[in-house]
Amino acid sequence: MNGNAERDAEPSPWSPRERELLAVTLQLLQQHGYEGLTVDAVAATARASKATVYRRWPTKAELVLAAFIEGVRQVAVAPETGTLRGDLMRVGELVCDQAHAHASTIRAVLFEVSRNPALNEVMQHQFVDQRRVLIEYILQQAVNRGEIDAAAITEELWDVLPGYLIFRSMVSGRAPTRRTVQALVDEVVIPSLTRHGG
Template sequence: MVVQDAGTTGRRSRLSAEREHELFEAVLDHLREVGYEALTMDAVAARTRSSKATLYRQWRSKPHLVATALRHSKPVRAAGIDTGSLRGDLVQFAEGACQSAEKDTALLRAVAFAQQSNEELRQALRHVMIEPELAAFHGLIDRAVRRGELAADIPAAAFVPHMMLGACLVRPLIDDAQVSSDYLVRYVDAVILPALRLN
């Protein structure tokens, strides 16, 4: 089976969807165990019973492989969410985002720290994860404007992704508690919608 690789536009993968999923899960498990700096393509190849040449052919480098694995395994994405209302879209995203927050938030925080000193990783994360997610969030806002829910010139609209991500990453630090569906929905109603003048 031939599948489109989620991390690279216009390139085809020779791996089946099942094999890609298995490989990405192994990459993330190893990343959780040893951290980004200690993860090597040799170790990934051994762990996934792959050749290092295959890994480089498919993903070019460790940063691209890690970024694509993170993108592939993300439990919820803004793309594809369209409930017919901006609140419904944000609530659906919030409810999905908390499903594996404890595991994924720690992982994303560790990779975010690593990218501060690794320009290739930073660029890979932007290309594979951040830019597609920002485009999808902008789509949520654009649809709300077209429906007449939201004025086109609301300054806070540009900061919806920042607010949502901030809620996920900061709660464990401030409240010593993991993100929950109830918490994020209350955050949408108490913070994001008022900022957008929708509450």
């Protein structure tokens, strides 16, 4: 076993045809937003029957969440750049890119998840837990390399990096850029993680 293989993205739980439906969903979401999306349009664009779509995802909210999670699967792969800074920059840039591409979907997903416990369960198990394992893995590697002290890692604040970037992408006119990611990593996250040193 090597760390790299262990940290590869888990295989998609969907068949090729299902992945195609989810890709169409994500594309229509980017074009029309959550409000403007209909299951009819997904079925028509993908040349599928509405029944096919509804059989897998009984509600629009479930379809959208599945499409979003499938679309951002690559972020669950550890960057393995060899340095803490490199790994954090890479994760931050990916979150940033995805937040740009899917801002209205993320906003809609947060809204739907907040009033639907079953959707929240899916979100936790298929998305949040993986992100957390990824960040913990990156930090543990930095501890092993002697870059940070193990005491610097806290359960409470594991999601400051992705969380603040997602917040920024939710706020109109404050979409995060590469400069945001760099400042966040160099001026906030690394000073925080190395506070026990020196």
